[in-house]
Amino acid sequence: MQLVRLIILAVTLIVLAIIASRAKLVPGKAQSIVEILIEFVNNSIIQNTLGLREGKRFAPMLITMFFFIFAMNLGGVIPGLNLAGTSVIGMPLLLALWTFVTYVVFGVKKHGLGGYLKHETMPPGVPKPIYILLVPIEFLQVILIRWASLTIRLLANMVAGHIMMVVFIGMTQALLFSGSALIALAPFSGALAIGIYGFEIFVAALQAFIFTMLTAVYIQMATSDEH
Amino acid sequence: MDTSLIAALEGNIATVGYGLAAIGPGIGIGIIVGKTAEAMARQPELRGQLQTTMFIGIAFTEILTLLAIVTGFIF
Numbered sequence: 001m002q003l004v005r006l007i008i009l010a011v012t013l014i015v016l017a018i019i020a021s022r023a024k025l026v027p028g029k030a031q032s033i034v035e036i037l038i039e040f041v042n043n044s045i046i047q048n049t050l051g052l053r054e055g056k057r058f059a060p061m062l063i064t065m066f067f068f069i070f071a072m073n074l075g076g077v078i079p080g081l082n083l084a085g086t087s088v089i090g091m092p093l094l095l096a097l098w099t100f101v102t103y104v105v106f107g108v109k110k111h112g113l114g115g116y117l118k119h120e121t122m123p124p125g126v127p128k129p130i131y132i133l134l135v136p137i138e139f140l141q142v143i144l145i146r147w148a149s150l151t152i153r154l155l156a157n158m159v160a161g162h163i164m165m166v167v168f169i170g171m172t173q174a175l176l177f178s179g180s181a182l183i184a185l186a187p188f189s190g191a192l193a194i195g196i197y198g199f200e201i202f203v204a205a206l207q208a209f210i211f212t213m214l215t216a217v218y219i220q221m222a223t224s225d226e227h
Numbered sequence: 228m229d230t231s232l233i234a235a236l237e238g239n240i241a242t243v244g245y246g247l248a249a250i251g252p253g254i255g256i257g258i259i260v261g262k263t264a265e266a267m268a269r270q271p272e273l274r275g276q277l278q279t280t281m282f283i284g285i286a287f288t289e290i291l292t293l294l295a296i297v298t299g300f301i302f
Contacts (some may be wrong), residue, residue, distance in 0.1 A: 044275060045279075048275065048279050049279070053293075149290045151260060152234055152290065152293055152294060152297055153286065153289065153290050153293055155297075156293035156294075156296045156297055157293065159296070160293075160296055172299065191288065209282065210285075210286045211284075213279065213282060213283060213286075214286060217283060
């Protein structure tokens with residue numbers, strides 16, 4: 001597991017460092033792929049949620065996060081590695097706690113401790129008695145549910161994807177060597193396995209996108225101005 | 228109930244729970260994506276923002292099903 005993570009991390013860092021050191025004004029193939037990804041994160045995640053000024057402040061963190069999660073997730077579909085770096089709880093937990101610390105620290109820095117809690121737990125425009133119910137829920141959400149759900153979302157997606165691939169490939173193998181008329185079903189099962197494989201690549205990108213997106217949204221919630 | 232029927236019923240009951248847990252979020256995600264498609268058809272220029280909101284909504288809905296997966300493993 002650690003070896004898989006180490007390999008993924010090293011490969012990602014080396015590839016990105018090589019591309020960055022050879023950056024030209026007219027980008028080559030590899031450079032333009034990386035640039036498209038960065039542009040995508042910058043435009044559709046950061047600018048859309050955080051806006052221009054705040055976005056610039058958090059862009060390095062969010063882009064790092066996106067590439068890191070994406071590379072770790074892709075480990076699950078690379079033959080030979082076979083295991084996503086994020087499919088054991090340590091990695092998603094670390095990333096989610098990073099998000100948690102970031103939005104709390106910047107929220108407190110902006111509003112002050114009391115102001116931040118009031119800002120997050122007391123949405124304006126709600127009748128007074130409902131606050132009795134709303135404040136504990138929102139407080140719990142800020143302090144626990146947000147990062148816990150980020151962890152579980154990433155972890156469960158990766159684990160479920162891994163199990164799904166194992167099940168379908170195992171089924172193909174079992175049908176193929178069943179020694180009865182069931183062999184005729186093996187090609188369909190194999191095709192399904194390949195389909196699941198493609199789907200996993202999509203999920204890897206989607207989860208990296210969603211994680212980064214929610215991080216940006218949480219930071220935006222914490223640092224936004226009073227309405 | 229004879230013994231063969233009981234034997235046929237063994238296995239992890241959590242799988243049934245997962246099936247039940249997938250119903251609600253399934254309907255929910257269907258509604259989210261359907262409404263987003265509707266909104267994008269009305270205002271194609273807001274496409275980017277609508278998709279962003281859609282993904283956030285999906286993420287919040289999907290977590291319920293994913294919790295079911297985890298619950299099946301833990302308990």
